[in-house]
Amino acid sequence: MVEMSTPTPNQARVLKAVHHAAARTARLLDARKIHWEHLGLIPPASWYESFHGHRRLRAELERVAAAGGVPQEWIDHIRERGSQGRYWSRNFNLPPAGLVDREQLLSDVNLDIRQLRDMAAVNAIYAHRAKQFEPATAAMFDRNIQSIWHRTVAITQLLEVTAAEAAQLWSIDMPWAADIVARLAGTELDVVRTRWREYAHFDTESYALQAATLETAGISARTAHIVAPTPRHMVEQIRAAAITTVEVLNQARGAEITAAVDAVLPEGPSGGYYAETAAGRGDQQTAQPHHDIASSL
Structure with a gap:
Protein backbone atom coordinates (compact mmCIF):
# COMPACT_ATOMS: atom_id res chain seq x y z
CA MET A 1 0.00 0.00 0.00
CA GLN A 84 -19.34 23.17 -11.05
CA GLY A 85 -17.54 25.21 -13.69
CA ARG A 86 -14.68 26.15 -11.37
CA TYR A 87 -11.37 26.93 -13.02
CA TRP A 88 -8.52 24.46 -12.99
CA SER A 89 -5.59 25.19 -10.72
CA ARG A 90 -2.91 22.81 -9.57
CA ASN A 91 -2.46 24.88 -6.42
CA PHE A 92 -5.79 24.10 -4.75
CA ASN A 93 -5.92 21.67 -1.84
CA LEU A 94 -6.78 18.06 -2.55
CA PRO A 95 -8.71 15.99 0.02
CA PRO A 96 -6.88 13.34 2.04
CA ALA A 97 -6.38 10.20 -0.05
CA GLY A 98 -6.77 6.61 0.98
CA LEU A 99 -3.98 4.10 0.53
CA VAL A 100 -3.30 3.00 -3.06
CA ASP A 101 -2.67 -0.72 -3.58
CA ARG A 102 0.23 -0.24 -5.96
CA GLU A 103 1.21 -3.89 -5.81
CA GLN A 104 -2.20 -4.92 -7.12
CA LEU A 105 -2.06 -2.28 -9.86
CA LEU A 106 1.32 -3.59 -10.99
CA SER A 107 -0.13 -7.12 -10.96
CA ASP A 108 -2.92 -5.93 -13.27
CA VAL A 109 -0.31 -4.48 -15.63
CA ASN A 110 1.58 -7.77 -15.57
CA LEU A 111 -1.60 -9.59 -16.60
CA ASP A 112 -1.90 -7.40 -19.69
CA ILE A 113 1.78 -7.95 -20.54
CA ARG A 114 1.25 -11.71 -20.37
CA GLN A 115 -1.75 -11.20 -22.62
CA LEU A 116 0.43 -9.35 -25.12
CA ARG A 117 2.95 -12.18 -25.19
CA ASP A 118 0.21 -14.72 -25.75
CA MET A 119 -1.26 -12.70 -28.58
CA ALA A 120 2.13 -12.23 -30.18
CA ALA A 121 2.93 -15.94 -29.95
CA VAL A 122 -0.22 -17.15 -31.71
CA ASN A 123 0.20 -14.38 -34.26
CA ALA A 124 3.78 -15.47 -34.90
CA ILE A 125 2.43 -18.86 -35.92
CA TYR A 126 -0.72 -17.88 -37.78
CA ALA A 127 -0.24 -14.32 -39.10
CA HIS A 128 1.34 -15.31 -42.43
CA ARG A 129 -1.72 -17.47 -43.23
CA ALA A 130 -4.18 -14.95 -41.81
CA LYS A 131 -2.91 -12.05 -43.90
CA GLN A 132 -3.41 -14.15 -47.01
CA PHE A 133 -6.78 -15.75 -46.21
CA GLU A 134 -8.29 -13.55 -43.46
CA PRO A 135 -6.97 -10.01 -44.03
CA ALA A 136 -9.92 -8.26 -42.33
CA THR A 137 -9.58 -10.39 -39.22
CA ALA A 138 -5.81 -9.88 -39.28
CA ALA A 139 -6.40 -6.12 -39.22
CA MET A 140 -8.67 -6.56 -36.20
CA PHE A 141 -5.98 -8.59 -34.45
CA ASP A 142 -3.32 -5.94 -35.14
CA ARG A 143 -5.64 -3.21 -33.86
CA ASN A 144 -6.31 -5.12 -30.65
CA ILE A 145 -2.70 -5.90 -29.83
CA GLN A 146 -1.71 -2.28 -30.47
CA SER A 147 -4.54 -0.97 -28.28
CA ILE A 148 -3.52 -3.18 -25.37
CA TRP A 149 0.17 -2.33 -25.80
CA HIS A 150 -0.36 1.45 -25.94
CA ARG A 151 -2.60 1.44 -22.87
CA THR A 152 -0.17 -0.79 -20.96
CA VAL A 153 2.85 1.41 -21.70
CA ALA A 154 0.91 4.55 -20.71
CA ILE A 155 -0.23 2.95 -17.45
CA THR A 156 3.38 2.13 -16.51
CA GLN A 157 4.20 5.82 -16.90
CA LEU A 158 1.29 6.92 -14.75
CA LEU A 159 2.40 4.43 -12.09
CA GLU A 160 5.93 5.88 -12.26
CA VAL A 161 7.34 2.39 -12.79
CA THR A 162 11.05 2.23 -12.02
CA ALA A 163 13.67 0.63 -14.27
CA ALA A 164 13.86 -2.37 -11.93
CA GLU A 165 10.07 -2.78 -11.90
CA ALA A 166 9.94 -2.47 -15.69
CA ALA A 167 12.60 -5.15 -16.08
CA GLN A 168 10.51 -7.47 -13.92
CA LEU A 169 7.20 -6.63 -15.60
CA TRP A 170 8.54 -7.10 -19.14
CA SER A 171 10.79 -10.04 -18.08
CA ILE A 172 13.93 -8.39 -19.41
CA ASP A 173 16.83 -10.88 -19.37
CA MET A 174 14.43 -13.73 -18.60
CA PRO A 175 13.79 -16.71 -20.93
CA TRP A 176 10.06 -16.07 -21.39
CA ALA A 177 10.29 -16.47 -25.19
CA ALA A 178 11.98 -19.85 -24.88
CA ASP A 179 9.26 -20.97 -22.46
CA ILE A 180 6.59 -19.99 -24.99
CA VAL A 181 8.38 -21.81 -27.81
CA ALA A 182 8.67 -24.94 -25.71
CA ARG A 183 4.98 -24.83 -24.88
CA LEU A 184 3.93 -24.22 -28.48
CA ALA A 185 6.12 -26.98 -29.91
CA GLY A 186 3.39 -29.59 -29.59
CA THR A 187 0.38 -27.34 -30.14
CA GLU A 188 -1.97 -28.22 -32.99
CA LEU A 189 -2.65 -25.59 -35.63
CA ASP A 190 -6.42 -25.63 -35.15
CA VAL A 191 -5.91 -24.69 -31.49
CA VAL A 192 -3.66 -21.79 -32.45
CA ARG A 193 -6.05 -20.66 -35.19
CA THR A 194 -9.02 -20.66 -32.82
CA ARG A 195 -7.08 -18.75 -30.20
CA TRP A 196 -5.88 -16.23 -32.77
CA ARG A 197 -9.46 -15.56 -33.87
CA GLU A 198 -10.57 -15.14 -30.26
CA TYR A 199 -7.92 -12.47 -29.79
CA ALA A 200 -8.92 -10.78 -33.04
CA HIS A 201 -12.52 -10.52 -31.78
CA PHE A 202 -11.68 -9.24 -28.32
CA ASP A 203 -13.52 -6.06 -27.36
CA THR A 204 -10.61 -3.69 -26.77
CA GLU A 205 -12.54 -0.45 -27.16
CA SER A 206 -11.90 0.47 -23.53
CA TYR A 207 -8.17 -0.09 -24.00
CA ALA A 208 -8.14 2.15 -27.07
CA LEU A 209 -10.19 4.92 -25.43
CA GLN A 210 -8.13 4.85 -22.25
CA ALA A 211 -4.89 5.04 -24.22
CA ALA A 212 -6.31 7.94 -26.24
CA THR A 213 -7.36 9.90 -23.15
CA LEU A 214 -3.93 9.47 -21.59
CA GLU A 215 -2.26 10.55 -24.82
CA THR A 216 -4.40 13.69 -24.84
CA ALA A 217 -3.16 14.33 -21.30
CA GLY A 218 0.43 14.02 -22.53
CA ILE A 219 1.13 10.43 -21.49
CA SER A 220 1.88 7.90 -24.24
CA ALA A 221 4.51 5.53 -25.59
CA ARG A 222 6.20 8.53 -27.21
CA THR A 223 6.77 10.16 -23.84
CA ALA A 224 7.93 7.04 -22.00
CA HIS A 225 11.26 7.34 -20.20
CA ILE A 226 11.58 3.55 -20.12
CA VAL A 227 11.35 1.86 -23.51
CA ALA A 228 9.02 -1.16 -23.48
CA PRO A 229 9.31 -4.08 -25.91
CA THR A 230 6.85 -3.67 -28.78
CA PRO A 231 4.77 -6.56 -30.14
CA ARG A 232 7.14 -6.72 -33.13
CA HIS A 233 10.13 -6.98 -30.79
CA MET A 234 8.39 -9.77 -28.88
CA VAL A 235 8.02 -11.66 -32.16
CA GLU A 236 11.73 -11.26 -32.85
CA GLN A 237 12.52 -12.66 -29.41
CA ILE A 238 10.28 -15.65 -30.05
CA ARG A 239 11.91 -16.26 -33.42
CA ALA A 240 15.37 -16.13 -31.88
CA ALA A 241 14.27 -18.54 -29.16
CA ALA A 242 12.76 -20.84 -31.79
CA ILE A 243 16.02 -20.96 -33.74
CA THR A 244 17.95 -21.85 -30.58
CA THR A 245 15.37 -24.47 -29.64
CA VAL A 246 15.57 -26.03 -33.10
CA GLU A 247 19.32 -26.40 -32.79
CA VAL A 248 18.98 -28.08 -29.41
CA LEU A 249 16.16 -30.36 -30.51
CA ASN A 250 18.05 -31.41 -33.63
CA GLN A 251 20.71 -32.85 -31.37
CA ALA A 252 18.50 -34.19 -28.61
CA ARG A 253 15.04 -35.12 -29.86
CA GLY A 254 15.08 -35.33 -33.63
CA ALA A 255 13.47 -33.65 -36.59
CA GLU A 256 9.82 -34.44 -35.76
CA ILE A 257 9.66 -31.99 -32.84
CA THR A 258 11.91 -29.57 -34.71
CA ALA A 259 9.28 -29.26 -37.44
CA ALA A 260 6.71 -28.22 -34.86
CA VAL A 261 9.00 -25.57 -33.39
CA ASP A 262 9.78 -24.29 -36.90
CA ALA A 263 6.15 -23.28 -37.16
CA VAL A 264 6.78 -20.43 -34.74
CA LEU A 265 9.10 -18.75 -37.22
CA PRO A 266 6.69 -17.38 -39.89
CA GLU A 267 6.16 -13.62 -39.79
CA GLY A 268 3.78 -12.06 -37.23
CA PRO A 269 3.46 -10.51 -33.59
CA SER A 270 3.79 -12.53 -30.05
CA GLY A 271 1.81 -13.94 -26.89
CA GLY A 272 0.09 -17.05 -24.94
CA TYR A 273 -3.20 -18.30 -23.52
CA TYR A 274 -4.45 -15.89 -20.85
CA ALA A 275 -7.97 -14.99 -21.99
CA GLU A 276 -8.75 -12.88 -18.93
CA THR A 277 -7.50 -9.31 -18.97
CA ALA A 278 -7.91 -6.18 -16.85
CA ALA A 279 -10.34 -4.66 -19.32
CA GLY A 280 -12.06 -7.29 -21.48
CA ARG A 281 -12.84 -10.84 -22.63
CA GLY A 282 -12.78 -12.28 -26.17
CA ASP A 283 -15.62 -14.01 -27.97
CA GLN A 284 -15.47 -17.76 -28.43
CA GLN A 285 -14.94 -19.06 -31.95
CA THR A 286 -15.54 -22.50 -33.44
CA ALA A 287 -12.42 -24.63 -33.91
CA GLN A 288 -11.40 -25.54 -37.42
CA PRO A 289 -10.79 -29.15 -38.53
CA HIS A 290 -7.74 -30.77 -36.98
CA HIS A 291 -4.29 -30.06 -38.41
CA ASP A 292 -1.03 -29.99 -36.51
CA ILE A 293 1.36 -27.06 -36.94
CA ALA A 294 4.08 -29.01 -38.63
CA SER A 295 1.86 -30.41 -41.37
CA SER A 296 -0.10 -27.21 -42.01
CA LEU A 297 2.56 -24.50 -42.18
Whole structure:
Protein backbone atom coordinates (compact mmCIF):
# COMPACT_ATOMS: atom_id res chain seq x y z
CA MET A 1 0.00 0.00 0.00
CA VAL A 2 1.18 3.52 -0.85
CA GLU A 3 0.05 6.74 0.81
CA MET A 4 -0.31 9.72 -1.54
CA SER A 5 -0.04 13.31 -0.27
CA THR A 6 0.65 15.28 -3.46
CA PRO A 7 0.13 14.26 -7.10
CA THR A 8 3.07 13.38 -9.30
CA PRO A 9 3.51 15.42 -12.50
CA ASN A 10 1.76 12.72 -14.54
CA GLN A 11 -1.05 12.42 -12.01
CA ALA A 12 -1.50 16.20 -12.17
CA ARG A 13 -1.80 15.96 -15.98
CA VAL A 14 -4.50 13.31 -15.64
CA LEU A 15 -6.37 15.24 -12.95
CA LYS A 16 -6.36 18.28 -15.21
CA ALA A 17 -7.82 16.15 -18.00
CA VAL A 18 -10.51 14.84 -15.58
CA HIS A 19 -11.38 18.44 -14.69
CA HIS A 20 -11.67 19.54 -18.30
CA ALA A 21 -13.73 16.46 -19.24
CA ALA A 22 -16.19 17.16 -16.42
CA ALA A 23 -16.38 20.82 -17.44
CA ARG A 24 -17.15 19.87 -21.06
CA THR A 25 -19.95 17.58 -19.94
CA ALA A 26 -21.37 20.35 -17.73
CA ARG A 27 -21.34 22.81 -20.64
CA LEU A 28 -23.22 20.34 -22.81
CA LEU A 29 -25.87 19.95 -20.10
CA ASP A 30 -26.16 23.73 -19.87
CA ALA A 31 -26.68 23.88 -23.64
CA ARG A 32 -29.51 21.35 -23.37
CA LYS A 33 -31.11 23.40 -20.60
CA ILE A 34 -31.05 26.49 -22.81
CA HIS A 35 -32.67 24.60 -25.70
CA TRP A 36 -35.39 23.11 -23.51
CA GLU A 37 -36.25 25.77 -20.94
CA HIS A 38 -35.64 28.98 -22.87
CA LEU A 39 -36.28 28.01 -26.48
CA GLY A 40 -38.71 25.16 -25.95
CA LEU A 41 -36.69 23.00 -28.32
CA ILE A 42 -35.42 19.46 -28.02
CA PRO A 43 -31.64 19.37 -28.55
CA PRO A 44 -30.61 18.09 -31.97
CA ALA A 45 -29.35 14.54 -32.47
CA SER A 46 -25.81 15.89 -32.68
CA TRP A 47 -26.09 17.06 -29.07
CA TYR A 48 -26.95 13.58 -27.83
CA GLU A 49 -24.13 12.07 -29.84
CA SER A 50 -21.65 14.59 -28.48
CA PHE A 51 -22.90 14.23 -24.90
CA HIS A 52 -22.72 10.45 -24.82
CA GLY A 53 -19.31 10.51 -26.48
CA HIS A 54 -17.89 12.96 -23.93
CA ARG A 55 -19.44 11.05 -21.05
CA ARG A 56 -17.90 7.79 -22.25
CA LEU A 57 -14.47 9.39 -22.63
CA ARG A 58 -14.72 10.91 -19.16
CA ALA A 59 -15.64 7.54 -17.66
CA GLU A 60 -12.73 5.78 -19.39
CA LEU A 61 -10.34 8.56 -18.33
CA GLU A 62 -11.39 8.16 -14.70
CA ARG A 63 -11.01 4.37 -14.91
CA VAL A 64 -7.52 4.57 -16.34
CA ALA A 65 -6.59 7.25 -13.80
CA ALA A 66 -7.52 4.89 -10.97
CA ALA A 67 -5.71 2.02 -12.71
CA GLY A 68 -2.63 4.25 -12.84
CA GLY A 69 -2.64 4.90 -9.11
CA VAL A 70 -4.49 8.22 -8.89
CA PRO A 71 -6.47 8.14 -5.61
CA GLN A 72 -10.22 7.91 -6.12
CA GLU A 73 -10.77 10.74 -3.61
CA TRP A 74 -8.79 13.09 -5.87
CA ILE A 75 -10.62 11.97 -9.00
CA ASP A 76 -14.02 12.57 -7.35
CA HIS A 77 -12.95 15.97 -6.03
CA ILE A 78 -11.60 17.19 -9.36
CA ARG A 79 -14.65 15.92 -11.25
CA GLU A 80 -16.88 17.87 -8.89
CA ARG A 81 -14.89 21.06 -9.39
CA GLY A 82 -15.07 20.69 -13.15
CA SER A 83 -18.81 19.99 -13.07
CA GLN A 84 -19.34 23.17 -11.05
CA GLY A 85 -17.54 25.21 -13.69
CA ARG A 86 -14.68 26.15 -11.37
CA TYR A 87 -11.37 26.93 -13.02
CA TRP A 88 -8.52 24.46 -12.99
CA SER A 89 -5.59 25.19 -10.72
CA ARG A 90 -2.91 22.81 -9.57
CA ASN A 91 -2.46 24.88 -6.42
CA PHE A 92 -5.79 24.10 -4.75
CA ASN A 93 -5.92 21.67 -1.84
CA LEU A 94 -6.78 18.06 -2.55
CA PRO A 95 -8.71 15.99 0.02
CA PRO A 96 -6.88 13.34 2.04
CA ALA A 97 -6.38 10.20 -0.05
CA GLY A 98 -6.77 6.61 0.98
CA LEU A 99 -3.98 4.10 0.53
CA VAL A 100 -3.30 3.00 -3.06
CA ASP A 101 -2.67 -0.72 -3.58
CA ARG A 102 0.23 -0.24 -5.96
CA GLU A 103 1.21 -3.89 -5.81
CA GLN A 104 -2.20 -4.92 -7.12
CA LEU A 105 -2.06 -2.28 -9.86
CA LEU A 106 1.32 -3.59 -10.99
CA SER A 107 -0.13 -7.12 -10.96
CA ASP A 108 -2.92 -5.93 -13.27
CA VAL A 109 -0.31 -4.48 -15.63
CA ASN A 110 1.58 -7.77 -15.57
CA LEU A 111 -1.60 -9.59 -16.60
CA ASP A 112 -1.90 -7.40 -19.69
CA ILE A 113 1.78 -7.95 -20.54
CA ARG A 114 1.25 -11.71 -20.37
CA GLN A 115 -1.75 -11.20 -22.62
CA LEU A 116 0.43 -9.35 -25.12
CA ARG A 117 2.95 -12.18 -25.19
CA ASP A 118 0.21 -14.72 -25.75
CA MET A 119 -1.26 -12.70 -28.58
CA ALA A 120 2.13 -12.23 -30.18
CA ALA A 121 2.93 -15.94 -29.95
CA VAL A 122 -0.22 -17.15 -31.71
CA ASN A 123 0.20 -14.38 -34.26
CA ALA A 124 3.78 -15.47 -34.90
CA ILE A 125 2.43 -18.86 -35.92
CA TYR A 126 -0.72 -17.88 -37.78
CA ALA A 127 -0.24 -14.32 -39.10
CA HIS A 128 1.34 -15.31 -42.43
CA ARG A 129 -1.72 -17.47 -43.23
CA ALA A 130 -4.18 -14.95 -41.81
CA LYS A 131 -2.91 -12.05 -43.90
CA GLN A 132 -3.41 -14.15 -47.01
CA PHE A 133 -6.78 -15.75 -46.21
CA GLU A 134 -8.29 -13.55 -43.46
CA PRO A 135 -6.97 -10.01 -44.03
CA ALA A 136 -9.92 -8.26 -42.33
CA THR A 137 -9.58 -10.39 -39.22
CA ALA A 138 -5.81 -9.88 -39.28
CA ALA A 139 -6.40 -6.12 -39.22
CA MET A 140 -8.67 -6.56 -36.20
CA PHE A 141 -5.98 -8.59 -34.45
CA ASP A 142 -3.32 -5.94 -35.14
CA ARG A 143 -5.64 -3.21 -33.86
CA ASN A 144 -6.31 -5.12 -30.65
CA ILE A 145 -2.70 -5.90 -29.83
CA GLN A 146 -1.71 -2.28 -30.47
CA SER A 147 -4.54 -0.97 -28.28
CA ILE A 148 -3.52 -3.18 -25.37
CA TRP A 149 0.17 -2.33 -25.80
CA HIS A 150 -0.36 1.45 -25.94
CA ARG A 151 -2.60 1.44 -22.87
CA THR A 152 -0.17 -0.79 -20.96
CA VAL A 153 2.85 1.41 -21.70
CA ALA A 154 0.91 4.55 -20.71
CA ILE A 155 -0.23 2.95 -17.45
CA THR A 156 3.38 2.13 -16.51
CA GLN A 157 4.20 5.82 -16.90
CA LEU A 158 1.29 6.92 -14.75
CA LEU A 159 2.40 4.43 -12.09
CA GLU A 160 5.93 5.88 -12.26
CA VAL A 161 7.34 2.39 -12.79
CA THR A 162 11.05 2.23 -12.02
CA ALA A 163 13.67 0.63 -14.27
CA ALA A 164 13.86 -2.37 -11.93
CA GLU A 165 10.07 -2.78 -11.90
CA ALA A 166 9.94 -2.47 -15.69
CA ALA A 167 12.60 -5.15 -16.08
CA GLN A 168 10.51 -7.47 -13.92
CA LEU A 169 7.20 -6.63 -15.60
CA TRP A 170 8.54 -7.10 -19.14
CA SER A 171 10.79 -10.04 -18.08
CA ILE A 172 13.93 -8.39 -19.41
CA ASP A 173 16.83 -10.88 -19.37
CA MET A 174 14.43 -13.73 -18.60
CA PRO A 175 13.79 -16.71 -20.93
CA TRP A 176 10.06 -16.07 -21.39
CA ALA A 177 10.29 -16.47 -25.19
CA ALA A 178 11.98 -19.85 -24.88
CA ASP A 179 9.26 -20.97 -22.46
CA ILE A 180 6.59 -19.99 -24.99
CA VAL A 181 8.38 -21.81 -27.81
CA ALA A 182 8.67 -24.94 -25.71
CA ARG A 183 4.98 -24.83 -24.88
CA LEU A 184 3.93 -24.22 -28.48
CA ALA A 185 6.12 -26.98 -29.91
CA GLY A 186 3.39 -29.59 -29.59
CA THR A 187 0.38 -27.34 -30.14
CA GLU A 188 -1.97 -28.22 -32.99
CA LEU A 189 -2.65 -25.59 -35.63
CA ASP A 190 -6.42 -25.63 -35.15
CA VAL A 191 -5.91 -24.69 -31.49
CA VAL A 192 -3.66 -21.79 -32.45
CA ARG A 193 -6.05 -20.66 -35.19
CA THR A 194 -9.02 -20.66 -32.82
CA ARG A 195 -7.08 -18.75 -30.20
CA TRP A 196 -5.88 -16.23 -32.77
CA ARG A 197 -9.46 -15.56 -33.87
CA GLU A 198 -10.57 -15.14 -30.26
CA TYR A 199 -7.92 -12.47 -29.79
CA ALA A 200 -8.92 -10.78 -33.04
CA HIS A 201 -12.52 -10.52 -31.78
CA PHE A 202 -11.68 -9.24 -28.32
CA ASP A 203 -13.52 -6.06 -27.36
CA THR A 204 -10.61 -3.69 -26.77
CA GLU A 205 -12.54 -0.45 -27.16
CA SER A 206 -11.90 0.47 -23.53
CA TYR A 207 -8.17 -0.09 -24.00
CA ALA A 208 -8.14 2.15 -27.07
CA LEU A 209 -10.19 4.92 -25.43
CA GLN A 210 -8.13 4.85 -22.25
CA ALA A 211 -4.89 5.04 -24.22
CA ALA A 212 -6.31 7.94 -26.24
CA THR A 213 -7.36 9.90 -23.15
CA LEU A 214 -3.93 9.47 -21.59
CA GLU A 215 -2.26 10.55 -24.82
CA THR A 216 -4.40 13.69 -24.84
CA ALA A 217 -3.16 14.33 -21.30
CA GLY A 218 0.43 14.02 -22.53
CA ILE A 219 1.13 10.43 -21.49
CA SER A 220 1.88 7.90 -24.24
CA ALA A 221 4.51 5.53 -25.59
CA ARG A 222 6.20 8.53 -27.21
CA THR A 223 6.77 10.16 -23.84
CA ALA A 224 7.93 7.04 -22.00
CA HIS A 225 11.26 7.34 -20.20
CA ILE A 226 11.58 3.55 -20.12
CA VAL A 227 11.35 1.86 -23.51
CA ALA A 228 9.02 -1.16 -23.48
CA PRO A 229 9.31 -4.08 -25.91
CA THR A 230 6.85 -3.67 -28.78
CA PRO A 231 4.77 -6.56 -30.14
CA ARG A 232 7.14 -6.72 -33.13
CA HIS A 233 10.13 -6.98 -30.79
CA MET A 234 8.39 -9.77 -28.88
CA VAL A 235 8.02 -11.66 -32.16
CA GLU A 236 11.73 -11.26 -32.85
CA GLN A 237 12.52 -12.66 -29.41
CA ILE A 238 10.28 -15.65 -30.05
CA ARG A 239 11.91 -16.26 -33.42
CA ALA A 240 15.37 -16.13 -31.88
CA ALA A 241 14.27 -18.54 -29.16
CA ALA A 242 12.76 -20.84 -31.79
CA ILE A 243 16.02 -20.96 -33.74
CA THR A 244 17.95 -21.85 -30.58
CA THR A 245 15.37 -24.47 -29.64
CA VAL A 246 15.57 -26.03 -33.10
CA GLU A 247 19.32 -26.40 -32.79
CA VAL A 248 18.98 -28.08 -29.41
CA LEU A 249 16.16 -30.36 -30.51
CA ASN A 250 18.05 -31.41 -33.63
CA GLN A 251 20.71 -32.85 -31.37
CA ALA A 252 18.50 -34.19 -28.61
CA ARG A 253 15.04 -35.12 -29.86
CA GLY A 254 15.08 -35.33 -33.63
CA ALA A 255 13.47 -33.65 -36.59
CA GLU A 256 9.82 -34.44 -35.76
CA ILE A 257 9.66 -31.99 -32.84
CA THR A 258 11.91 -29.57 -34.71
CA ALA A 259 9.28 -29.26 -37.44
CA ALA A 260 6.71 -28.22 -34.86
CA VAL A 261 9.00 -25.57 -33.39
CA ASP A 262 9.78 -24.29 -36.90
CA ALA A 263 6.15 -23.28 -37.16
CA VAL A 264 6.78 -20.43 -34.74
CA LEU A 265 9.10 -18.75 -37.22
CA PRO A 266 6.69 -17.38 -39.89
CA GLU A 267 6.16 -13.62 -39.79
CA GLY A 268 3.78 -12.06 -37.23
CA PRO A 269 3.46 -10.51 -33.59
CA SER A 270 3.79 -12.53 -30.05
CA GLY A 271 1.81 -13.94 -26.89
CA GLY A 272 0.09 -17.05 -24.94
CA TYR A 273 -3.20 -18.30 -23.52
CA TYR A 274 -4.45 -15.89 -20.85
CA ALA A 275 -7.97 -14.99 -21.99
CA GLU A 276 -8.75 -12.88 -18.93
CA THR A 277 -7.50 -9.31 -18.97
CA ALA A 278 -7.91 -6.18 -16.85
CA ALA A 279 -10.34 -4.66 -19.32
CA GLY A 280 -12.06 -7.29 -21.48
CA ARG A 281 -12.84 -10.84 -22.63
CA GLY A 282 -12.78 -12.28 -26.17
CA ASP A 283 -15.62 -14.01 -27.97
CA GLN A 284 -15.47 -17.76 -28.43
CA GLN A 285 -14.94 -19.06 -31.95
CA THR A 286 -15.54 -22.50 -33.44
CA ALA A 287 -12.42 -24.63 -33.91
CA GLN A 288 -11.40 -25.54 -37.42
CA PRO A 289 -10.79 -29.15 -38.53
CA HIS A 290 -7.74 -30.77 -36.98
CA HIS A 291 -4.29 -30.06 -38.41
CA ASP A 292 -1.03 -29.99 -36.51
CA ILE A 293 1.36 -27.06 -36.94
CA ALA A 294 4.08 -29.01 -38.63
CA SER A 295 1.86 -30.41 -41.37
CA SER A 296 -0.10 -27.21 -42.01
CA LEU A 297 2.56 -24.50 -42.18
